[in-house]
Amino acid sequence: MQDTREESIKKLNDLIEEMEIAMLTTIDGGVLRSRPMQTQDFEFDGSLWFFTSSNTHKAEELEKDNRVNVSYAAPGDNTYVSVSGTGAIVKDRAKIDEHWSDIYKAWFPKGKDSPDLVLLKVAVEQAEYWDSSSNTIVQVAGFLKALVTGERGGGGENEKINL
Amino acid sequence: MQDTREESIKKLNDLIEEMEIAMLTTIDGGVLRSRPMQTQDFEFDGSLWFFTSSNTHKAEELEKDNRVNVSYAAPGDNTYVSVSGTGAIVKDRAKIDEHWSDIYKAWFPKGKDSPDLVLLKVAVEQAEYWDSSSNTIVQVAGFLKALVTGERGGGGENEKINL
Numbered sequence: 001m002q003d004t005r006e007e008s009i010k011k012l013n014d015l016i017e018e019m020e021i022a023m024l025t026t027i028d029g030g031v032l033r034s035r036p037m038q039t040q041d042f043e044f045d046g047s048l049w050f051f052t053s054s055n056t057h058k059a060e061e062l063e064k065d066n067r068v069n070v071s072y073a074a075p076g077d078n079t080y081v082s083v084s085g086t087g088a089i090v091k092d093r094a095k096i097d098e099h100w101s102d103i104y105k106a107w108f109p110k111g112k113d114s115p116d117l118v119l120l121k122v123a124v125e126q127a128e129y130w131d132s133s134s135n136t137i138v139q140v141a142g143f144l145k146a147l148v149t150g151e152r153g154g155g156g157e158n159e160k161i162n163l
Numbered sequence: 164m165q166d167t168r169e170e171s172i173k174k175l176n177d178l179i180e181e182m183e184i185a186m187l188t189t190i191d192g193g194v195l196r197s198r199p200m201q202t203q204d205f206e207f208d209g210s211l212w213f214f215t216s217s218n219t220h221k222a223e224e225l226e227k228d229n230r231v232n233v234s235y236a237a238p239g240d241n242t243y244v245s246v247s248g249t250g251a252i253v254k255d256r257a258k259i260d261e262h263w264s265d266i267y268k269a270w271f272p273k274g275k276d277s278p279d280l281v282l283l284k285v286a287v288e289q290a291e292y293w294d295s296s297s298n299t300i301v302q303v304a305g306f307l308k309a310l311v312t313g314e315r316g317g318g319g320e321n322e323k324i325n326l
Binding site: 020021023025027030031032033034035036067068069071073075080082084125126128130 | 236243
């Protein structure tokens with residue numbers, strides 16, 4: 001099973017590593033809202049990580065309902081990824097130091113010591129993708145072999161995986 | 164107020180009309196899932212319309228929980244749109260006839276008489292956008308003046324509008 005899980009994580013990593021922007025959907029008082037998130041150079045290991053500010057609506061929203069979706073779209077490559085999980089704001093100093101780059105000063109002018117600089121961690125529970133080998137979008141889809149459970153997705157419009 | 168509403172609808176139409184793919188997020192048993200949707204040549208009038216199949220998970224999901232988000236991303240233009248509302252599967256024969264084009268045969272080989280061909284209608288309640296005039300994504304955002312209510316959004320990371 002371990003190899004399968006590792007392969008699937010690698011596949012997901014390969015799919016999303018070129019995508020600079022993800023759309024993060026949260027639940028805001030019953031309303032689903034999404035916003036663009038700059039993706040960062042974190043290797044996907046079962047969680048997705050983003051730099052963000054603690055002074056945002058999404059931080060408040062996650063306290064009330066932590067369910068999120070992170071979607072990646074590359075229409076030019078006909079590749080789409082949906083990642084489902086739970087989001088949490090964490091202030092992990094070591095991780096911030098490790099991944100900080102001065103290019104993020106565009107968002108955090110005070111650098112990595114900006115008091116509002118935090119990490120958004122998305123613990124991934126399930127992911128699906130549609131990739132460029134598909135010649136139509138609605139009917140076909142990529143596949144992701146099940147990881148932890150070893151079970152395959154249920155078919156239908158595409159297959160999915162539980163992490 | 165009417166002019167404001169019309170202007171905002173036009174603005175939203177302008178933003179999304181060039182985007183061929185949207186990501187539709189639904190709630191599936193508590194899990195937020197998204198999938199790519201081919202956008203179609205429907206003028207936005209307060210609702211978004213998509214051709215889809217009645218034989219999809221999303222049709223089942225909408226019966227249980229009709230809250231949706233439709234996101235549009237054009238990283239090349241640095242333009243992003245989040246649309247919140249409720250989704251419903253409708254079989255509107257006149258609307259199908261009006262908007263059908265043979266290019267959709269890629270998804271519905273039997274054409275507009277495909278028994279599973281239906282419309283997904285998203286009644287828009289709220290929309291937000293981030294546009295290319297912004298030089299950063301996280302901190303700035305576009306604006307949408309309130310439409311029906313005439314109230315402006317609450318500020319924060321961006322402004323939003325209620326339709």
